[in-house]
Amino acid sequence: MVFLTISNLIRVRGPDEFWxxxxIFRLAAHFVGRRRNCYSVAVRNVHRALVYATKARKLKKQDMKDLWNxxxxxxxxxxxxTAFTLKEGLDRSNIMxxxxxxxxxxxxxxxxxxxLAAIAKQKLQLDGFIDTVDKKYPTGVNLNLKDVMLEAWLKEKK
Known part of the structure; x- marks a missing residue:
């Protein structure tokens, strides 16, 4: 490209502006209207969308944690x-x-x-653990290890 005057050289910004x-336009491709086509509007909306995406990554992790709990x-x-008693019993049983x-x-x-609940309960009873939430020994209904052993379960299936 040959420029006869310096003013034409100044007006061309080169390939950097294009890319x-x-x-920005690729990130705004799914928007509607001027948010997609007009650069100055697209820049604002793309930046806002990227901010929301950043916040949403943390919120997604928190939502999954809440669901699991x-x-x-x-x-x-x-x-x-209780969940605390279960976790404490599993930790003491080295079940990570x-x-x-x-x-x-x-x-x-x-x-x-x-x-797992039966194992946790049994281990806490052996250790003499008292739950700080209930202020009493964990009381699982029909959670004896003998009742939930694998052999009994396999016999039941056949």
């Missing part, structure tokens, strides 16, 4: 044991399961969760 605008506490309530794993077991493997 800068292209990046709800599932665990509901399953613990069925077995008459995180919230997500316990939540999945509570939802999809209720027998396995029942066994």
């Amino acid at each position: 800068r605008k292209r990046r 709800t599932r665990i506490s509901a399953a613990c309530e069925q077995h008459n044991i 399961l995180d919230r997500k794993s316990l939540s999945d077991l509570a939802s999809w493997e209720p027998r396995t969760f029942e066994c």
